[in-house]
Amino acid sequence: MSTASSNVDAKNDEIPADLLELTAAIEALPVEHRIRLLPSLxxxxESSVRRRRxxxxxxxxxxxxxxxxxxLVFDLEATRRERDEFLEKLNNLGDGSES
Incomplete structure (x- = not known):
């Protein structure tokens, strides 16, 4: 019984308060009016619950x-640093071989 109760509570948490109030108001109507309104309600x-999900x-x-x-930004920055270090080493090697 507590499982069914918790399922109802969980479902009520997903339903906005306005819809719960509307449901209560429709439930208070005479049966002939309720029958017409309940499918739309x-x-x-269901649409509201689906939208929330x-x-x-x-x-x-x-x-x-x-x-x-x-x-990705972190990886890009690290890659740029590595590239710059490599280019600096390459330039230093190039400068050393020219002299």
Whole structure:
């Protein structure tokens, strides 16, 4: 029973408060009105939950992209330093052979 309760709590956390209020208001309506409104409410609720999940995935992907970019910039800077050191050594060798 606690598992079902925690699933309901988790699902309610995903649903915005406005939709929960709307659900409560629709549940208070007479049956004939509820029957007409509940399918639309279900679609809106599912859409809202889906959008929240997509937003979460996008935020996670952006966070990973930012981290990847930091690693790439670090690697690029290290590669540039290595190139500059190599060119300096190459120039020093070239200067030494000319004299």
């Amino acid at each position: 279900r679609r809106v609720t 997509i937003l979460s995935l996008v935020q996670e992907a952006l966070g990973q992209l930012r981290l990847d970019m930091k690693y």
